[in-house]
Amino acid sequence: MKINDIQRTGAVQRYQQNMAVSSGAAAKGKQKDSIHISSEAKELLQGTRSPERAEKLEQLKEAVSSGTYQVDAGKVAEKMLGYFKNPYQNG
Structure with missing residues (x-):
């Protein structure tokens, strides 16, 4: 039985x-969420x-x-x- 197997460190x-490559690619591709409310929707809300x-x-x-x-x-x-x-009648 080998206690000090040095070849296992290569896998780590x-x-x-x-992980460094994939996290770098993910950071570049991230976009922030955004929302746009149309002027018509704003008018309806105010009305x-x-x-x-x-x-x-x-x-x-x-x-x-x-x-x-x-x-x-x-x-x-x-x-x-x-x-x-009546869950379907109480909208």
Whole structure:
């Protein structure tokens, strides 16, 4: 039985060389994710916001950030129950 087999280090060195080459190629080919929202979509988004809805959203944001927002567990349970009874009719 050989305890000091020196030929096994060659495989490790080849593996390290392959990893260096593949990681260098991957770094060159990486692209950052990006998103583009069309002007039509932006107009639609602006058109759906009423002043009342904007005010309600602001109130909700303030309540959440201050920690005073309360969830009505009964309403959540009703919605969940309705979904589980008819999952395809509760869009």
